Amino acid sequence: MESVGVVGLGYVGLPLAVHAAEKGQRVVGVDIDETLVDMVNRRESPYVNDPRFNMALSAISSPALRATTHYQELKSVDAIIICVPTPTENNKPDISYVTQSAVQVGDQLRSGQLVSLESTVNPGVTRDHVLPILEQRSGLTAGHDFNLVHCPERIDPGNPRFFVGNLNRVVGGVTPGCTYRAVDFYTGIIDAEIIPLDSLEEAEFVKSWENSQRNIMIAMANGAAIICDALGMNIDNIQRGLQSKVDQFGLQLAKAGIGPGGHCIPEDIHYVIRKAREHDIDTRFLDDAADLNEKMPLYAVNRLSKMIKDAGDDQSKLRVALLGLSYKPSVADIRRSPSIEVGYHLMRRFGSIVLHDPFATMNTNTIKGADIALNLEDALAGSDALFIGTAHAEYIQKLTAGALKDLGIRYVLDGRNCLDQASILELGINYRGIGR
Template sequence: MPADLAVIGLGHLGLPLAQAAVAAGVQTVGYDTDPRAYTELSAGRTPVEGPLTASDVRRMLSGGFRPTTDPAELGRVRTAVICAPTPLGADRTLDLTAVGDAARALAARLRPHTTVLLESAVPPGTTENYLLPLLEEGSGLRAGRDFHLACSPSRLDPGNRSHVYANTPKVIGGLTPACTESAAAFYGRLTDKVVRARGPREAEMTKVLETNFRHVNIALVNEMAVLCHDLGVDLWDVIRCAETKPFGFQPFRPGPGVGGHGAPVDPGYLPYNSRTPGHPLRMVSLAQEINGRMPQYVIQRCATLLNEHGKSVRGARVLLLGVTYKPDLADQEGSPAREIASRLMGMGAQIGYHDPHVLDWRVRELPVPRADSLYEAASSADLTVLLQHHRTYDLQGLAVKAQLLLDTRGATPAGAAHRL
């Protein structure tokens, strides 16, 4: 059965888009080459942690959503949105392999007058220099003349109940003005506001700016956390005071590291060197370095606290609370918890964990014991470390039960625990 929309890539980007489309009454088919994604979705389960629950998937299916592994479905839609993952590689560039695979699958079946949209996080220039040639060569059609092409980077904030798909503005940059308007007509069905960029590169760079803004400001406050601890200053009280300023300040808070799917992007490492100046964003590189050091700083604080209480890391029982990258979600993408656990294990500590959203956790390919009773585990552990503040945690009660508590999120009452 033909559909209005094909979402290509049923992961953290594609599933929320498909959910919003189905809710808006758009006949949607979801394409993914992973048989597991098809099996899980068809059975009413979510194939990835975080963005949707099983009940969300079941509502989508009852609303007409159809998952598929058949690429022939891509040739029967008016709009196709590429939501393929672009993980950060070892060379600090975004890996566009999945975007290329999605483009080739779509190009072989692309029909005239189709609107092709790119939501994946990509370096500036990707839509025109990478995606466009693949689509044109594979289809024999010309972008801007035979089919519409635009970029509209995803702006998802998993778990945010205030800013959902419908009330989060969508930035759109089309290859031509007609491409932009075609994309705007589609997204206008899903969201309250559409923001037109001058072109694809401006839309792509908007995502770079937004993501780097987050990482740079987290790096600043992480450095402030280390400085304030050394000076005996309560950083959390400093932030509380600073955020009362009604202009020129936006509060960020430190933590044990930076997780999530939005990797910082340095345009100095773009794959299109002949089309870019090649000057790295030094502030972004420095922010990555600072944020990357935070797990080791947490280890240092753990060792110091244990030592101050007459204990060594070797042989110490350490309980880690919250191993996900974000509160109240099961998603572990980029969470610093695994690195912290691995380093502590390497120092001879006995690691356990508790997380209401993660029932099984492995570090170094080894299962980590999960605490069934939080208070009992905290009272028997030499050190309890809060890495993620899930709302189910009663931190005041936990501070009473724990022998020693390190709060890396500043969530405990003042004086109840050692804070980052």
């Protein structure tokens, strides 16, 4: 049994802290956000819609998990896991949170501790930025006095099957000794494979590349959808056909839609692009994939405008409801969500819109000038057109063709291809998806 310090109690760090405590570790969670620290200590969850996590959090005793804003408390733990944000600013990775937390960790570091950076970073960041800070601040040597590894997190918020406790992980260390210390540590808390790699950089690259691959696959689906729209084919049928090859050859398909969002898939491809360009590598296929996905919100809004125009209506007289702001179903996270981009385009085009999301917290700045509906019924009342930005279960369940007809909805742009197209068209409602 070990004790663990988790630095950064966000989407990644807090579930890890709770899970480690459930596994019998003594956990100290450090965050700069005092409100969050108080919430965690009161066992109030910031993720209201995750019942499994909320139950686990409320069941943990206070000695097993304590949150604090004081880095000094890391002195007493065996392992320190850094889970701070690594956002992009104009597609340039911002590692300032990582370096700031490394300074603070370095000041507390003592001989024998394991430090694992879980934040997503480009190859070279742990060695070139974190390691020197930790060594300078502590006077200790990595690989000799303390262990330093990169072990990227793969958590998928909202996924009912996989959570922090059963996801395979890769790990790379400064030395093989660092790597194996980390494999031992993670094996103690995670019921999945912990795969040792040869270096810090290999572990770093696995993470940014797996998300880049996902981005490219989504771009492939969106590229096919755009061609389907132009040629009058249905992406659902194309996907059905492709699936028959996938079933036999084991490839993977993504779904067409308004594009990926969140903290990982839209950002990590830009990490790789930056890194590859430093080495004069041609990144056109990555640029093109990212670019295609980033243009999908505008593509979808253009499709809505065209549908309205083709039906002979005047879009300036219509009320549009944008349903779903979060980047994926069942989560509240709206960071880099393509729905936000959709909202900006809709505002410019329609002059006013109403927003609804069952999970995301919105305010008047989320999309300036947009009205916010507190429930789905309010969003639908008086609306002529719907734009589905997120495939939340509530929408799939409630937005049946009959319900749409009864509410007088005349246009549906399904940005997630999640509603029943055939039955909606059958009732004479104008419907377009992405590629269908």
